[in-house]
Amino acid sequence: MLEAVEGSAAIAKAVALCRPQVISAYPITPQTHIVENLASLVADGQLRAEMVSVESEFSAASVVLGAAASGSRAYTASSAQGILLMTEVLYNIAGLRIPLVLTCANRAISAPVSAWNDQQDSMSVRDAGWIQLYCASNQEAVDTTIQAFRIAERTELPVMVCVDGYILTHTLEPIDIPAQGQVDAFLPPYRFSRALDPVRPISIGNLVTPEYYAEARYAHHHALLRAKDEIEAADRDWAKISGRRSGGLLSVEGRDDARIGILTIGSVIGTLADAREEYPDRPAKLLKLRSMRPFPVDAIRQACRGLSDLIVLERALSMGSGGIIGTEVRGALFGEPNPPRVHNFAAGLGGRDMPLEIYPRLLKAAEAPTPTRFEIMDVEMEKLPETER
C-alpha cells in the first residue's frame, strides 16, 4: 500500500514482512529508528521474533551469526563505528557462508567525529566477503531488503543493504509497502542446509592449514561472483510480484546517443536525475551501481560502450590511493577497445550537501584535457593550514 512514511520505518516494515526470527542490534544514529521500529513491532505483537538486546555491535553481529547458523532467519543493522566494531564478526559471518541480512545506514567514520552521511563505513568492509547492495531511494531500500533475504538464503552468503543515513533513513516520502502475501509468495521459509543441529553434529569455522586456505578463498570468491545471477533473478522475480525493479547489478538510464555518462552509487542518483531535467541541453547517461560486491565488471563494460567520458562520483575514498569505485571501474575497463576517459570524484563526504548544481559541474569537469584521476570536490583550501594544502 502506498504510504507517506519515514525511510527507517519503511525499512523496518520490510524487514518485518520477511518474518525474521531473530533480530539483534545495538543503537547508533542514523540506524536507530530502524531498530526502534522493529522493537515496537515485536513489543506490540505484530512481529513474532526474538529481539536480543546486546551491549555492543560486536555482540549483535555474533548473535545473528549464531542464530542464522542454527537455522533462524536473522537480521541486524548498524552504521559507522558500529560497522567497524562488527568487522571481525562480519568476516566470520561471510567466511562461514552464513545467510543473513544487515542494513547499513551509511554514516561517515571517526575521527574526526561526524554524525553525518557518507559511505566510508560500508566501503571499509567491502572486502569482507559480503554481498553489498546500495539503495538509491527509500522504495529501493524496501524492495532490496526483501530481495536481500532471498539472495542471502539462495547463495548462502550474507547481504549488506546500504542505505544513505539521514538522506534516506530520516526522510518521509511516499513509499509502496508490499502486502504480506506478496512477500510470502516471494520468500519461502528459511531452510539452511548446514544448520547446526545437535542430532547431526558438525563443526564450522575450524583451523584451516595452508593446504586448504586458498581453496576456501577461491570458493568464497567464486560464490560471490555466481551471486550475480541470484541478484538479477531476485530483482526480476520481485518485479513480477511488485511491479518494481531496483536495478539489478547496474542500471543505465538516459538517451542512447549520450556520449557522457555519470556512474554513481546510492541516493545522489535521484538528485542527478532531477538535475538532468533542469539542464536538458546536457543529457548524460546515468549509471546506477547497485551491486558493489559482487562487482559487475561485464555490466560496466557493456554500459560504457559508446561513451567518450565516464564520470565516477562516489561518497568515500581509499586514503593514500584515491577513489574506490573509480579505481575498480578503470580496472573493469582494462583491455576494452576505445574505453571512455574516466574522471573520478568523491563528494558528499561527512554530510556535505550534493545540490543539483553538481550535475553541470561534473559535466564541465569532464571537459578537462586530461581526465581527473581522483579529486575530492569542494575542498576549501583556506580552511586548512598551509602545510596541509
Added chain:
Amino acid sequence: MEQTLADRTAASASQPARLTEIRIHGRGGQGNIVAAYVLAQAAFEQGRFAQAFPSFGPERRGAPVSSYVRLANRAIQRHCQVLSPDFLIIQSQGLLHVAGLTAGLKPDGGILINSARELPELEAEAADSLEGRNVIVFGADALATEILGKPLPNTALLAAFLALTGLLPLDALEKALARRFKDETLERNLALVRAAASEVPAGLWRVAAHA
C-alpha cells in the same frame, strides 16, 4: 485497485512541474520534525508528492534546529538539501536573533513567525533584515495553550500556513493529523486547526505559493 507510487507518478507526468520548498525553524523539542512530517503527510493525503526531513545530525533539546518540506505535483527524485525555500515557518521568536535565519529565502517568499509581539518590535531585534519581506506574525503559542493546554505551536502554524498559501485544503491537514493522533489529542488538534486558520488573511500568499 489501490493506487501505487507508479500510478501516481504516471498520473502526474503530463503536468508542469511545480515544487514548493518550506523550511521550518524551531528549537529541539518543539515538534519541528513532526510539523514537517505532518505537512508532507497532508500533501500525500491530497494525492500530491511530498518529502520531509530534519536538519541532519545530532538532535539536542532546546538548540536551534530546522526541518524541511518539499511539496510537488510530480514525483520528487532529488535528495539534497533545501537551499532556497519559498517559505519559512519560525516556531520560536527567539530564533530571530540567529544570523542567517532567512538565508536563501526566495525574494517573494513568505515568513510566518510565531510570536505574541508586534512586527516592528521583532524587526528591530531580528539579526537578518525583514524589511520588504512578506512577514505574518501569529501568536500560535497562546492559541495552542488555550486549546491544547500546552504551548505547542506546530499544528496552529501549519493551519495558518495552509490558510495563507492555499497550498492544500485544511481537511488534508486534518487527515494527516488523524494518522498521527487519536481520541482527545486529535479532537483538540482539529479544533486548533480551525481556530488558527481563521487568525490569518486567507489566500494572502496564494500568488507566491503558485497555488
